[in-house]
Amino acid sequence: xxxxxxxxxxxxxxxxxxxxxxxxxxxxxxxxxxxxxxxxxxxxxxxxxxxxxxxxxxxxxxxxxxxxxxxxxxxxxxxxxxxxxxxxxxxxxxxxxxxxxxxxxxxxxxxxxxxxxxxxxxxxxxxxxxxxxxxxxxxxxxxxxxxxxxxxxxxxxxxxxxxxxxxxxxxxxxxxxxxxxxxxxxxxxxxxxxxxxxxxxxxxxxxxxxxxxxxxxxxxxxxxxxxxxxxxxxxxxxxxxxxxxxxxxxxxxxxxxxxxxxxxxxxxxxxxxxxxxxxxxxxxxxxxxxxxxxxxxxxxxxxxxxxxxxxxxxxxxxxxxxxxxxxxxxxxxxxxxxxxxxxxxxxxxxxxxxxxxxxxxxxxxxxxxxxxxxxxxxxxxxxxxxxxxxxxxxxxxxxxxxxxxxxxxxxxxxxxxxxxxxxxxxxxxxxxxxxxxxxxxxxxxxxxxxxxxxxxxxxxxxxxxxxxxxxxxxxxxxxxxxxxxxxxxxxxxxxxxxxxxxxxxxxxxxxxxxxxxxxxxxxxxxxxxxxxxx
Numbered sequence: 001x002x003x004x005x006x007x008x009x010x011x012x013x014x015x016x017x018x019x020x021x022x023x024x025x026x027x028x029x030x031x032x033x034x035x036x037x038x039x040x041x042x043x044x045x046x047x048x049x050x051x052x053x054x055x056x057x058x059x060x061x062x063x064x065x066x067x068x069x070x071x072x073x074x075x076x077x078x079x080x081x082x083x084x085x086x087x088x089x090x091x092x093x094x095x096x097x098x099x100x101x102x103x104x105x106x107x108x109x110x111x112x113x114x115x116x117x118x119x120x121x122x123x124x125x126x127x128x129x130x131x132x133x134x135x136x137x138x139x140x141x142x143x144x145x146x147x148x149x150x151x152x153x154x155x156x157x158x159x160x161x162x163x164x165x166x167x168x169x170x171x172x173x174x175x176x177x178x179x180x181x182x183x184x185x186x187x188x189x190x191x192x193x194x195x196x197x198x199x200x201x202x203x204x205x206x207x208x209x210x211x212x213x214x215x216x217x218x219x220x221x222x223x224x225x226x227x228x229x230x231x232x233x234x235x236x237x238x239x240x241x242x243x244x245x246x247x248x249x250x251x252x253x254x255x256x257x258x259x260x261x262x263x264x265x266x267x268x269x270x271x272x273x274x275x276x277x278x279x280x281x282x283x284x285x286x287x288x289x290x291x292x293x294x295x296x297x298x299x300x301x302x303x304x305x306x307x308x309x310x311x312x313x314x315x316x317x318x319x320x321x322x323x324x325x326x327x328x329x330x331x332x333x334x335x336x337x338x339x340x341x342x343x344x345x346x347x348x349x350x351x352x353x354x355x356x357x358x359x360x361x362x363x364x365x366x367x368x369x370x371x372x373x374x375x376x377x378x379x380x381x382x383x384x385x386x387x388x389x390x391x392x393x394x395x396x397x398x399x400x401x402x403x404x405x406x407x408x409x410x411x412x413x414x415x416x417x418x419x420x421x422x423x424x425x426x427x428x429x430x431x432x433x434x435x436x437x438x439x440x441x442x443x444x445x446x447x448x449x450x451x452x453x454x455x456x457x458x459x460x461x462x463x464x465x466x467x468x469x470x471x472x473x474x475x476x477x478x479x480x481x482x483x484x485x486x487x488x489x490x491x492x493x494x495x496x497x498x499x500x501x502x503x504x505x506x507x508x509x510x511x512x513x514x515x516x517x518x519x520x521x522x523x524x525x526x527x528x529x530x531x532x533x534x
Contacts, residue, residue, distance in 0.1 A: 037162060039154035042170035043147050049178045049402060050147075054139050054187050058391045060180065060399050061092035061135065061187030063384040068189040072096070074110045075117040077133055083389070090385045090395035092187065096133045098125070111282070112232035113191050116141055139186040142193040146186070149200040150177060153489075156207045157496035165503035169496040176488050180399055181379035181406035184386055185481075191233045192481045198233075199459065199485055201226040202244070203452035207493075209254060210448030216255060217263070224248060224267040231275050235282045236466050240459060241275025244268075247455065253444045288336060289327045290471050291349045296322040298472030299357060302364040312357055313348050326474060354469040366417060371473040372464050374415035376480035376487075379406045409484070420487075427453060427490055430497070453490055460486035 034040060053060045066085055072078060079088070080097035098121065120138035128134070154173055158166040185192040205223040208214055227248065231241030248268030252261040295313075300323040303309040307317035327336070358365040380398060387393040413419075431450040438446030460483040467479045 037160075038158045038166040038170040039151055041167075042154045042174050043151045045174045046150055046178050047143075047147060049174075050143050050183055050186070053180060053183060053399075053401065054143070055136055058387055058393075059092070059094060059136070059187065060184050060386050060401075061094065061139075061388075062184055062190060062380075062386065063090055063092055063396075064088045064189070065381070065384060071111075071113060071117065071189045074114045075121060077117075077121070080132065081389075087389065087395070089383055091389040092386055094135050094187070094388055096135065098131055098133050100131070111191070111234065112229045113194055116194060117189070135187055135189075138189075139193075142186045142197065143183075145197040146183075146193070146200075149197040149204070152204045152208060153177075153200055153492075155213060156204050156211065157493060159211060160213070161500075163500075163503055165499040169492075169499045172495060173492055176405050176492055178402060179379070179405045180386075180402050182485075184380065184399070195230060195233055195482050196485060198226040198230040199456075199482060200489065202230060202459075203455040203489070206251075206448045206452035206455065209251075210445045210452070212445070216260060220251065220260070220263055220267070223251075224271060227271055228274065231271070232278050232282075235279070236463070236470070238275045238279040238282060240462060241278070242272050243458065244455070245270075245272035245275065247451070254448070288342075288346050291346050292322070292327050292336070293472040293474040294351075294354055294470055295349060296325050296472065297474050298368055298468060299354060299364070300324070301472070302367045303361075309357070313353055315345055315348050319345055351466075351469050355465075358469065365468070368468045368473065369417035369420075369464060370415075372468055372480060372483075373417050373420055375473065376464070376484045377409040377413060377415045379409070379481065379484050405488075423487075423491075424457060427457065427494060430494065453493065456486040456490050 035044075066088065076099040078097045078099060079093070080095055081093055083091065083093065117138055120141050121133050123141075124133050124137040125131075150173070154170050157169055157173070182196060185196065201222055205219040205226075209216060209219045227241065227244040231237050231244065245268040248271060249265055251268075252264035254260070299309050300306040300320060303323075306320035306323045310317050310319055358368070382398070383396065384398075385393070385396045386398045431453060435447045435450035438444065438450075463480060463483045471479065
């Protein structure tokens with residue numbers, strides 16, 4: 001009887017061991033499939049970098065240049081530290097006050113950034129209830145969206161493969177997009193953090209749709225939702241909503257299902273309508289300072305004859321004295337704000353007129369685009385500090401931690417529009433063949449990778465041009481953030497393609513076997529020499 005019990009116990013123990021072993025195997029298999037693949041590892045490294053930089057001392061963020069007053073008003077926040085304007089630029093502020101009473105400066109017209117800030121404020125209040133808003137709650141929300149966008153980006157480039165090339169390109173992606181010059185924007189009220197993740201998702205959904213990587217409906221919802229977020233971030237992006245709305249309508253040809261076509265047409269039409277409404281309702285933020293700079297630091301600065309340039313706008317040639325000056329050194333504030341200045345100068349300047357002038361003077365436009373590209377490669381404005389005033393760093397100090405890519409772009413990469421034109425030619429040359437074949441074969445999916453890259457390119461070039469006609473060459477570093485981002489995204493995708501092509505070439509030439517044979521021959525030679533010596 002004892003033997004029977006022992007046999008039963010042994011059998012139970014064996015069953016338990018087998019179940020435990022199967023359970024552990026299942027965990028290991030899940031980890032291998034989902035955690036150890038290149039895209040997941042890339043996101044994990046980005047997560048570690050963000051946690052280190054944005055949430056633990058010394059906390060990294062961006063100083064405030066005063067342009068975020070409207071954003072603060074829409075979310076009922078105020079400056080609790082009461083820093084001077086100069087200090088606000090030189091130091092990052094983590095804590096902000098939450099208004100408890102009526103907000104006199106509140107504006108009912110919000111941007112797509114407002115819901116993200118409001119969600120962060122409510123989350124902070126729900127957890128702490130201290131009446132002070134910690135900006136890291138906002139950074140946490142933006143970081144989650146950014147990590148999700150990065151995962152999709154890595155998935156599109158690696159195409160689910162686990163080759164050496166896939167791991168290398170993801171490492172390059174971490175080097176590019178984990179750069180502190182990008183992630184430091186999350187700890188600020190600037191719109192750059194949202195434009196970062198929404199800008200990535202906009203085109204990456206098209207590329208993934210072409211690869212049949214995920215469900216088409218899921219990608220379609222991502223495309224339209226992020227297009228809406230991106231276009232309503234700022235007045236200058238609303239025009240892009242018309243372009244993306246048309247693109248969304250054209251996506252109906254990707255698959256024949258009626259439901260899919262209806263979503264494409266409805267989503268694209270809604271995006272166009274909302275963008276047009278946003279264009280007329282949202283403030284264009286073109287102050288007299290912007291108009292002055294668009295002329296003095298743009299049209300007049302690059303003109304051979306400033307007086308002749310002013311005649312195009314119907315402005316008195318005497319205003320040519322403003323050539324090359326900025327708002328703070330040109331003329332007195334009383335003159336700038338006078339009625340005569342408004343009638344004789346500012347009222348005659350519009351973005352449309354400036355665009356028309358540059359269209360007739362392409363040499364000046366090229367010169368301004370050169371300056372804009374050079375400024376865009378400096379991802380962080382040099383005048384905005386990264387540290388809190390309480391941390392004891394000198395005013396305006398910026399971190400050097402994990403800034404290799406931004407340093408390379410700012411100091412080594414050619415910063416001129418000629419380089420950008422060559423770069424665009426290479427991109428179009430690489431992808432236009434697959435696009436043409438897709439059109440001929442009526443296989444619209446094969447055209448989506450090209451369309452995704454062209455979407456990024458169009459958005460980037462649009463921001464370059466818009467910045468030139470609205471502010472000249474002033475304040476371009478922050479304004480041209482999206483161009484810098486789209487340049488990096490397209491470059492990253494192209495390098496990914498190059499890495500995989502090179503990896504396949506190595507496999508075809510069987511270079512690995514050749515190297516192994518060479519090393520084996522060297523070892524044999526050494527062993528023979530050793531035997532001879534003995």
